[in-house]
Amino acid sequence: MKNRIDVAVLGATGKVGQEYLEMLKDHPWFRVVAATGNTKVGMKLGDIIPGLPTGARSVEITESDPNKVEADLVFSPLPTSVARETETAFAKAGFRVITDASPHRMDEDVPLMIPEVNPEHLDMIADRFSKRNKSGFIVATPNCTTIGLAMTLKPLNDSFGVKKVVMTSFQALSGAGYPGVASLDIQENVIPFIEGEEEKVAAETNKLLGTLGEKRVDSAGISVFSSCNRVAVIDGHLESVYLESSKPIEDPKEVFESFMGVPQKLKLPSAPERPIIVREEKDRPQPRLDRMAGKGMSTVVGRLRQVQGKRTLQYHLLSHNTIRGAAGGAILTAELLVSKFELAG
Amino acid sequence: MKNRIDVAVLGATGKVGQEYLEMLKDHPWFRVVAATGNTKVGMKLGDIIPGLPTGARSVEITESDPNKVEADLVFSPLPTSVARETETAFAKAGFRVITDASPHRMDEDVPLMIPEVNPEHLDMIADRFSKRNKSGFIVATPNCTTIGLAMTLKPLNDSFGVKKVVMTSFQALSGAGYPGVASLDIQENVIPFIEGEEEKVAAETNKLLGTLGEKRVDSAGISVFSSCNRVAVIDGHLESVYLESSKPIEDPKEVFESFMGVPQKLKLPSAPERPIIVREEKDRPQPRLDRMAGKGMSTVVGRLRQVQGKRTLQYHLLSHNTIRGAAGGAILTAELLVSKFELAG
């Protein structure tokens, strides 16, 4: 990596956009050189966000228009409502777009990425990589609820073949954005429904764990049943998992703990030391105590148990929904992209 | 029913004991004539609990000793630590004991009862019923987490044969008693573990749905996988359920709504009009909104869905843990007992 990579952040003035700017502040590879927004156009980033590095401070906010942006990579934390169209426009204009929005995730030609889980899926865009401004592309990161699930299923599936998964989530308030959930709805309560979430978990999990064929990913063929629920916790999605496997599952703790991905091997800047951390206490993981494990980039697993034979397994997992589930996950994906294709700005 | 039935409440000065006294205040059949406690012995109920009816007011609190109590039925809301021994002593002394404590639930000669689910299990004690003071007995009610689950499984199992259940609970704070869960543990958090609860759910569900053979209940043979979790809600256990059946499940909404039990047919005083209420909104049941359905005696079901064929079903249920799950459930059980055996004081 000779030089810094120039990056743009779309929707940089929104809440998630600001989290990207925050996480990119001291990034060793990426330098923010462009930012867009539908408000505050013409202002400088330094005027609206404190503590930015010198370069980023003077970046002028433009409209989300490919003609007004110049960058090697584009991060898109755009809201769902505008993400589809804007991201497509940037890709068509030759930009490499990394998005955590949902619209393009299931597109056949869009890799859906968790760097530890399916790094080989990036091969899908290998031929489009070197020809910037001629052939841009979109790379997506999964729904924040899917990430921890797919991360833990990966090593189990590789070793034992996962056939069926029943997952019930306890999702944090920040997953609904701001203002999101009304306090009068969630105070002293649980809301047992999140629009569209269960469908996403099933579809995305199968794409993430699927096999890259000719140009597209073949579904992993796992039966995923999920139940998505909102609880009064600020950050951190807790999930209770039951699964069935083809082969007997032996020593799942060891399987989780020894799991290492490409980001760990490459020592990517945002990669946690361990993708999966196993807690042995009887009552962990807990959102408040475990969400910042690995700076919010690790998945914490606990309560491993096999109560009826070796072909079933139950556990809980916790994944930080606004770090690994948004900016952090997208930045790690960009690092993998850059590393894999030896991009230098 | 010619006369009132004389009842005793063990541990009447405790929190749950007081809930019994409260619920028995205006009971059309039962009259509190005795009360025990390990504190306040010698005081009168009227001195420690406001608003009791005339008769109960003058009841003197005695020690929990069978020799000091005279009653047709004995309610035992004793804490687990003393329940086994004390309840056995009362049963041996010829008393009919109805308990919501856990120690005797899985005893072979103890019927574990949800009146709507397995009224026929009371036949187990038929021969012991008429000979008071010679042959007492214990009748138990299930764990508060098991009740809503077994209630909803009953009609499904009858029609379609339930083979496997995966249940994840969101349990209320009051389920842990007082002082119970420290606020510093649960504030802004979820605790993914409740001691011994998952084992109880599996065992009790199979006893409740089992078949009464010669003297003892044969297990229903359902594979029950559960995950029990504590959330920051005062009352009401929410459960997310996935199940597999032998036969295709047709019209589960109708199956739930048309389910009626013996208590409904007999119009027992504490029986809710409907044992199971189905909510059709996309985001119900919710603990705060639905826990008082049927005065806390109904189980509320919602989010019925069959996403992969007819042999699986997913839904949420809500059951009030301190009403149906404690005093209310025990009193309804007593009503069934009295009604079935035509007991009159």
Add this chain to the structure above:
Amino acid sequence: MKNRIDVAVLGATGKVGQEYLEMLKDHPWFRVVAATGNTKVGMKLGDIIPGLPTGARSVEITESDPNKVEADLVFSPLPTSVARETETAFAKAGFRVITDASPHRMDEDVPLMIPEVNPEHLDMIADRFSKRNKSGFIVATPNCTTIGLAMTLKPLNDSFGVKKVVMTSFQALSGAGYPGVASLDIQENVIPFIEGEEEKVAAETNKLLGTLGEKRVDSAGISVFSSCNRVAVIDGHLESVYLESSKPIEDPKEVFESFMGVPQKLKLPSAPERPIIVREEKDRPQPRLDRMAGKGMSTVVGRLRQVQGKRTLQYHLLSHNTIRGAAGGAILTAELLVSKFELAG
């Protein structure tokens, strides 16, 4: 009272409007004969609200236009943004309007009423009462935070002369309406500011405790310093009060407990038995335990203490913000109005 009084509810399809309909369901004097809304015009009340009495069920929702309404009294739970104009239009058209909205509260010719505190202020509109359709009027009820404070200051001021009040509130989420406060703002937090609230408390308290002069109320001249804060509680405004008096305060508990207002003397249907209930426990009142005292119509006081002489007093009070502070308070005011002027429909 020979007949029922015909009442209209403006904004009946909103959340507060529905609370009026709920509280008026079984009212012995008032009969809902008209309802307005900015949505659902043309529908019948019975189609949108369950459990209404026969008469109300068939009431057709009209626009909030005086020409489309016929009634003896009009309740206005309109949102602040439209209340000023609409209420004025109704009053000009000859209607007697009772409002819990804020715009008209400090108008010189509008009585601001807590029936127990300042019933004599209704004299302000005595001359306008008998001439319906010629001279309507508006009667307002105070801000939900002011009500409990003014209720407790009334008997103290009468006996000892209150000179200065320092009040800090712990206000419930429901006071902000729906959706109101975002869960991400209040979870694990306190918000130490409520827009415009402190100014209202000072101004309204002085009008409520003021003396009716020629046509208008002279301020009570009490220095009111307040601090209004939002806490994570659904219903019930708790307030911590410090005050200084002209004369030594003797036996404040007795002063509070012996306080009776005109509504109690007249036994108005919505009047609580006691306007002020004093709790002697060291840690009361508490929102969750005390908000429903007197069916949400009583003010609960506790922690009475005089630590530096008799000319200061400290206490806590609790008042239900959506019952006494909205529909309940307005209906009691209407009852006083009807009773005082011997209105019969």
Add this chain to the structure above:
Amino acid sequence: MKNRIDVAVLGATGKVGQEYLEMLKDHPWFRVVAATGNTKVGMKLGDIIPGLPTGARSVEITESDPNKVEADLVFSPLPTSVARETETAFAKAGFRVITDASPHRMDEDVPLMIPEVNPEHLDMIADRFSKRNKSGFIVATPNCTTIGLAMTLKPLNDSFGVKKVVMTSFQALSGAGYPGVASLDIQENVIPFIEGEEEKVAAETNKLLGTLGEKRVDSAGISVFSSCNRVAVIDGHLESVYLESSKPIEDPKEVFESFMGVPQKLKLPSAPERPIIVREEKDRPQPRLDRMAGKGMSTVVGRLRQVQGKRTLQYHLLSHNTIRGAAGGAILTAELLVSKFELAG
């Protein structure tokens, strides 16, 4: 400072004791050489607390007995019940004890210290300082609720003379220790009482702001009225303050912001850059957003307002109760002590 100062931590195995060890891990001056506990005696600190520096790791836990400890300074985070006796024993044995427990705070010969507020009070023990093992002493830090209040009163009192204070607190759960407040008590509630707290706030504030006379501190003579309340927040005490002054208060914002104490001038290791931070937003300080200001050592002030002339002032303040209010405050006090008397180990 040539060498490290050897320190002992009493009650090191308790929750607060562990916070001391945590904060002392990387301390530039202090080295933990001794630790006591009433459990785990004989174990090594490294066996029970992860991540300690090499030296501390091998420290063996002893009983809380002066004969078993050797150290230059002793920190005492002992629980109230044993603090009085044990601390006295250590002081009599010649140790310099710094405590955040309450029993000795109001003792005439014990300086009660907030380093920014009353550094001169340490003169009280000047003569006892140099003669270790002959004349030990106790230095106390205040109640966690008093600290933020006294910190903000200090510059106001110096410039304008504070005569009267009315303070209402919103105190965090961690202030009650562990397990502390039951979740069933505080969920969806506020508890308007904390045992003994209001008396402490009044007495300690007057000692902190008092003048050191011959050997003892003369009370500042401020009338302090307080109301102490528990809210469902983990950390951070919020306080709403009203005060009256002798002289007109001019530019309170500037007075707060320009306030610097001796710790700032000496650049003590644990001193925050600013003792008081003023937030200008209309709705700050908030516990969750502001408690970590200055690494939990600053007091954050907001909502400054003077609604009735210059001789009254209202504001909110926030102070971290387990950092500045416990270990952090005691360590800063120790730093001042060491610095003032040029102690070197």
